[in-house]
Amino acid sequence: MRPLAGAAMLIVAITLTLAGLLAWSYHGTIAREQTNLRNLAEAFAAQTHYATLALDLALARATERAPENGTIAAMPGGAIEDIPARVRRLGPDASLPPAPDGAPRIGINLPARAGDPATITLTRSLPDGSSAVIETDAAYFQRIFDSADLGRGGSVTLHQRNGTMLVRSPTLPNVIGHSFIHTPLFQTHLPRAPVGAFEATSPIDGVRRLYGYSAVAGYPLVIVTGRDLSDTLAVWRGWLWVAIVAWALLSATIALLAWRTSRETVRLARRFRYLKAILDSLATPLWVLDEARRIVLFNRAFLQFTGRGEDAVTGRFEADVLDPAGADARADLYARSTADGVRALEAEIRDGTGATRTVIQLAARLTSEGDAAQIVNSFTDITERKQVELRLAYLADHDPLTGLPNLNRLRRVLADALTDAAVCGGQVVLLLIALERQQEVADLLGHEAGDDAVREVAARLAALAPAPLCIARVKANEFGLVLPAGPAHRPADAVALELYALLSEPVRVGGREFHLAPVIGIALYPQDAGSANELMRLADIAKHRARSEAGEPVHFHSESTHIQLNERLTIEEQLRHALERNELVPHYQPKVDIATGRVTGFEVLLRWNSPVLGAVSPARFIPIAEQTGLIVPIGTWVLRTACAQASRWAREHGIATRIAVNLSIRQFYQKDLLQVIAGALADADLTPDALELEITESIAMSRVDVVERLLGGIRDLGVELSIDDFGTGYSSLAYLKRFPVQRLKIDRAFVRDLGRDADSAAIVRSVVALGHGLQMRIVAEGVETESQLEMLRSLGCDEFQGYLFARPMEAGVVPALLRRASNA
Numbered sequence: 001m002r003p004l005a006g007a008a009m010l011i012v013a014i015t016l017t018l019a020g021l022l023a024w025s026y027h028g029t030i031a032r033e034q035t036n037l038r039n040l041a042e043a044f045a046a047q048t049h050y051a052t053l054a055l056d057l058a059l060a061r062a063t064e065r066a067p068e069n070g071t072i073a074a075m076p077g078g079a080i081e082d083i084p085a086r087v088r089r090l091g092p093d094a095s096l097p098p099a100p101d102g103a104p105r106i107g108i109n110l111p112a113r114a115g116d117p118a119t120i121t122l123t124r125s126l127p128d129g130s131s132a133v134i135e136t137d138a139a140y141f142q143r144i145f146d147s148a149d150l151g152r153g154g155s156v157t158l159h160q161r162n163g164t165m166l167v168r169s170p171t172l173p174n175v176i177g178h179s180f181i182h183t184p185l186f187q188t189h190l191p192r193a194p195v196g197a198f199e200a201t202s203p204i205d206g207v208r209r210l211y212g213y214s215a216v217a218g219y220p221l222v223i224v225t226g227r228d229l230s231d232t233l234a235v236w237r238g239w240l241w242v243a244i245v246a247w248a249l250l251s252a253t254i255a256l257l258a259w260r261t262s263r264e265t266v267r268l269a270r271r272f273r274y275l276k277a278i279l280d281s282l283a284t285p286l287w288v289l290d291e292a293r294r295i296v297l298f299n300r301a302f303l304q305f306t307g308r309g310e311d312a313v314t315g316r317f318e319a320d321v322l323d324p325a326g327a328d329a330r331a332d333l334y335a336r337s338t339a340d341g342v343r344a345l346e347a348e349i350r351d352g353t354g355a356t357r358t359v360i361q362l363a364a365r366l367t368s369e370g371d372a373a374q375i376v377n378s379f380t381d382i383t384e385r386k387q388v389e390l391r392l393a394y395l396a397d398h399d400p401l402t403g404l405p406n407l408n409r410l411r412r413v414l415a416d417a418l419t420d421a422a423v424c425g426g427q428v429v430l431l432l433i434a435l436e437r438q439q440e441v442a443d444l445l446g447h448e449a450g451d452d453a454v455r456e457v458a459a460r461l462a463a464l465a466p467a468p469l470c471i472a473r474v475k476a477n478e479f480g481l482v483l484p485a486g487p488a489h490r491p492a493d494a495v496a497l498e499l500y501a502l503l504s505e506p507v508r509v510g511g512r513e514f515h516l517a518p519v520i521g522i523a524l525y526p527q528d529a530g531s532a533n534e535l536m537r538l539a540d541i542a543k544h545r546a547r548s549e550a551g552e553p554v555h556f557h558s559e560s561t562h563i564q565l566n567e568r569l570t571i572e573e574q575l576r577h578a579l580e581r582n583e584l585v586p587h588y589q590p591k592v593d594i595a596t597g598r599v600t601g602f603e604v605l606l607r608w609n610s611p612v613l614g615a616v617s618p619a620r621f622i623p624i625a626e627q628t629g630l631i632v633p634i635g636t637w638v639l640r641t642a643c644a645q646a647s648r649w650a651r652e653h654g655i656a657t658r659i660a661v662n663l664s665i666r667q668f669y670q671k672d673l674l675q676v677i678a679g680a681l682a683d684a685d686l687t688p689d690a691l692e693l694e695i696t697e698s699i700a701m702s703r704v705d706v707v708e709r710l711l712g713g714i715r716d717l718g719v720e721l722s723i724d725d726f727g728t729g730y731s732s733l734a735y736l737k738r739f740p741v742q743r744l745k746i747d748r749a750f751v752r753d754l755g756r757d758a759d760s761a762a763i764v765r766s767v768v769a770l771g772h773g774l775q776m777r778i779v780a781e782g783v784e785t786e787s788q789l790e791m792l793r794s795l796g797c798d799e800f801q802g803y804l805f806a807r808p809m810e811a812g813v814v815p816a817l818l819r820r821a822s823n824a
């Protein structure tokens with residue numbers, strides 16, 4: 001509709017302008033013509049004045065020369081003689097009024113017969129009361145006036161001041177002598193000004209005319225020039241028509257254009273509404289961005305998604321409208337989007353209500369918009385689908401009763417764990433636990449109670465720490481566990497025994513206690529099998545054996561591990577009493593300075609002579625002691641015994657030596673470690689520098705902040721520190737530098753391989769360089785041969801320890817050894 005209104009306004013403006021111009025030129029034309037007419041009237045007035053003056057003079061002269069009645073035929077001399085005039089004397093005539101201001105009276109004599117000429121008379125009174133008249137043909141004036149061309153309908157008239165018409169050009173005999181005193185000229189204009197112009201309708205022929213007039217100076221005469229108005233305006237009227245035609249053409253053109261434009265606009269608007277209606281009918285939020293990422297188009301679903309009104313979206317930056325959290329991902333999507341294909345992005349985005357939706361955003365670049373590439377976007381809301389998928393996935397993987405993973409998931413976790421272990425060289429344990437008497441609960445108290453019992457067991461399993469990789473309910477009364485295994489983890493048998501103990505505790509259901517009688521079957525990767533399925537099968541077999549062999553409710557698949565389990569149980573049982581029964585004996589192994597061959601100190605290594613098990617290696621019982629916590633009292637005992645021993649040697653044999661005690665990780669983190677150490681030193685009356693503590697590299701690197709504090713505390717006591725088994729763990733040099741450590745003990749494995757492979761020598765060399773760089777002494781463990789010692793010497797090692805010099809020995813043998821050594 002807008003173009004139409006604009007066009008109408010334009011047409012009005014053009015019309016007004018044109019009308020203004022026409023009016024202006026109309027009035028200009030009229031004014032110009034009136035000026036012409038006035039000028040012409042003035043010119044004729046001047047001519048008339050002179051002609052009349054000439055007649056007047058002639059009259060005066062004639063009366064002086066020939067005072068008697070007579071007629072003069074012509075005027076003597078100059079142009080005046082050209083005026084044909086006759087002078088007459090008249091007798092006194094009282095009827096003639098005297099001329100007011102000395103001017104002669106002017107009149108007209110109309111012919112008696114039509115066709116005869118009229119004459120103009122000039123009459124003056126003479127002193128004797130008579131008067132003289134000069135008479136001339138009106139045609140004389142007529143000829144003067146005829147010289148003006150005033151076009152068709154134009155006229156020049158001579159009037160007496162009293163309105164009587166004397167002459168008219170062109171001639172019109174029947175109005176000559178008529179009075180025009182009632183016309184506006186005589187009523188209005190002439191009284192106001194002697195010269196002027198005006199417009200009026202002719203009383204003679206009814207034609208509208210423009211008039212100019214001028215009074216003739218000195219005589220009661222008036223010249224009136226007139227011109228037909230329509231004749232005057234002929235040219236203007238021509239322009240009027242041109243203007244009207246031009247106006248009509250222009251207006252028509254404008255109107256047409258406006259109409260077409262408006263029709264086009266209406267059509268476009270209709271098309272736009274149509275497209276918008278289509279877009280709005282889609283449930284998918286849609287929006288279009290310009291290059292500056294402003295929203296230029298959107299549909300209703302988009303408004304609903306963003307929870308905003310149209311005004312809060314139109315022209316806004318997308319970043320101000322959509323959840324800013326995903327802005328980076330979207331920017332990336334737009335950067336990737338091209339004209340030839342749609343790019344997609346799955347994202348979580350908060351909608352207008354603040355709820356998080358999962359959407360797939362599709363983006364395509366519009367190139368049809370010229371340089372400014374726009375991007376068309378849509379969201380496909382897949383939140384519900386995702387939730388359903390998650391729910392289905394959850395159901396597919398979980399046991400609805402306990403919420404634990406099901407067999408399905410257990411298999412997958414197991415397979416993944418096996419893959420990881422295969423890659424990293426780790427181990428995996430699978431335990432299958434059947435509750436043999438769970439059915440009794442249901443039989444006795446109904447299904448609900450049976451379910452309660454299962455849930456109770458699930459809760460106990462879920463509370464296990466550290467959490468297994470997977471705890472699953474695999475059958476109605478059966479659970480499965482997947483755990484990592486290997487040196488860094490709790491041994492499978494320990495876990496199995498703990499689980500057994502845990503599930504052997506009675507369950508209270510319906511006010512009664514039930515023993516669920518767990519049986520556990522265990523299979524190990526990679527020892528027993530290489531695949532998840534095989535492991536499952538073997539654990540199942542082991543479980544059946546556990547069920548069938550009375551008194552052995554925990555069963556490993558492999559015979560050897562099963563035997564180990566038994567042995568372990570025995571060791572654990574025996575170890576509990578070893579301290580009080582005095583079965584533990586510390587042995588001492590000397591450390592020797594490679595350069596001087598002198599004994600620099602001893603490492604305390606524990607021996608256990610069990611009346612039941614015989615001599616048990618610390619490599620076997622120390623880990624069990626650690627797992628059961630027995631290591632804490634045992635460790636304290638070793639520390640105190642060693643300090644007392646060193647003190648005794650000093651007192652009784654004058655042996656000033658340093659004694660090294662191994663600290664296990666459990667001891668290291670015991671709360672009162674520093675007091676225990678200080679107490680041992682004080683009670684033995686031993687100087688702190690006579691004591692050294694060995695911690696393994698893996699302990700040192702376990703919880704660096706705590707370790708750093710503890711090591712600092714130990715150093716503050718004046719006790720020395722060494723890092724044991726160096727090279728077997730993963731040391732961070734940065735931390736190593738921070739620890740107040742005096743010695744690095746190169747692990748036995750590298751010493752054993754010295755001379756066998758080049759790597760070991762290289763490792764030893766770099767450990768030496770590293771240790772020396774940190775002002776540490778390097779001690780080699782497990783040196784058995786001279787050639788090893790030679791190599792260590794050449795590699796720059798400071799001390800060594802090993803069977804080559806001495807095996808760990810009982811305390812009583814030490815003084816003799818030292819004497820021998822110093823003698824040698």
Ligand code: C2E
Nearest residue numbers: 605606618619622638662663664782783784801802803804
């Ligand atoms: P470790 O601290 O690395 O002790 C060195 C081990 O190497 C000892 O084994 C020692 O007898 C052995 N050994 C020494 N020289 C040689 C040699 O030339 N060749 C070979 N093949 N072996 C040699 P042991 O006594 O069986 O002790 C084993 C581990 O038990 C020790 O390793 C230590 O970690 C732990 N252990 C021993 N006694 C104690 C103790 O009182 N407290 C703690 N926490 N751990 C102890």
Ligand code: CA
Nearest residue numbers: 603662694724
């Ligand atoms: Ca050691």
Ligand code: CA
Nearest residue numbers: 724725745781
């Ligand atoms: Ca060692």
